[in-house]
Amino acid sequence: MLLFxxxxxxxxxxxxxxxxxxxxxxxxxxxNQNSQQISDWYSFSHVIHGFIFYGLSRWLMPRALLWTALALAIGIEGAWEILENSPVIIDRYREVTMAYGYSGDSILNSVSDAGFMILGFLAASRMPWRATFAIAIAFELFTLWAIRDNLTLNILMLVAPVEAIKDWQGG
Structure with missing residues (x-):
């Protein structure tokens, strides 16, 4: 985490x-403080990243030690945070999502995002998969209701933007 x-x-x-x-x-x-502080609405998405990384690690590397899988997950999350804060992704967010004026994350927010991913990864390692899945769905529905955005929409709008969703998100 220090490296990223x-x-x-x-x-x-x-x-x-x-x-x-x-x-x-x-x-x-x-x-101007969104994605700048320790936590925000997108922290829920980073917990879900941890759930996903844990599930993928158990599926793709079933014999790997938990800490080995976690180290790999931290590397992936760190790589995403670096990419997310590159001009190409910042500009893409501004262009096709509701993130008008987005200027990238502070280092504090990026490191905290990785911390939330770690929290999700470790929680998923202790919970039955059905509970993990239910919490992920609850987080997605809660943030959809609260801010008209969530991990699913964030990915969709980044990869294949839908103008009707962007209009709806803009309120």
Missing amino acids: AAILFAMGRPPICPCGTVSLWHGTVQS
């Missing part, structure tokens, strides 16, 4: 919110 934080720093990402404050939670999606 150092890479983000070298990419010019701000260590904390450029507003100068650090908050545990920021709940306003369309604001």
